[in-house]
Amino acid sequence: MTDHNRVKQMIDIMASNGWRITEQRRTLADIFAKSEGYLSPKDVYEQMTVEYPGVSFDTVYRNLRLLSEMGALEQFYFMDGGLKFKGSCLDHHHHHLICVNCEKTLTFDYCPMEHSLGLPSSFKIVNHRFEVYGVCEECQAEQSSPS
Secondary structure, three states, X not given: OOHHHHHHHHHHHHHHOOOOOOHHHHHHHHHHXXXXXXXXXXXXXXXXHHHOOOOOHXXXXXXXXXXXXXXXXXXXXXXXXXXXXXXXXXXXXXXXXXXXXXXXXXXXXXXXXXXXXXXXXXXXXXXXXXXXXXOOHHHHHHHHOOO
């Protein structure tokens, strides 16, 4: 998908959720369209302040959280405790394998929630997350090669 299509997709999601499409929100969509990796709220804030010096961290964070709830962004909690965001990568339910070294992400369609887990029938599940953290093939090769 091109950067332009990613921006359009995110703006369409904002509009379908009743958001006004401001220049700041276009810039936010553009930041994620151009980013290949994960961005922390601080990363996004720093990029936003280049064009909008008066923007507050709280405003940026609130927009990130809401965009995540809308499905325009996906949020990930890394093992170091850091929260990061990435543009939504697929239009269907999926999960992720994440490299703890380089943050490379692979998607997969297997979902453990599709199997009987013995959960109480009185508990209504509204959402879930499933990420597997490990070391990708490239990082394993680098770690095992002699220096």
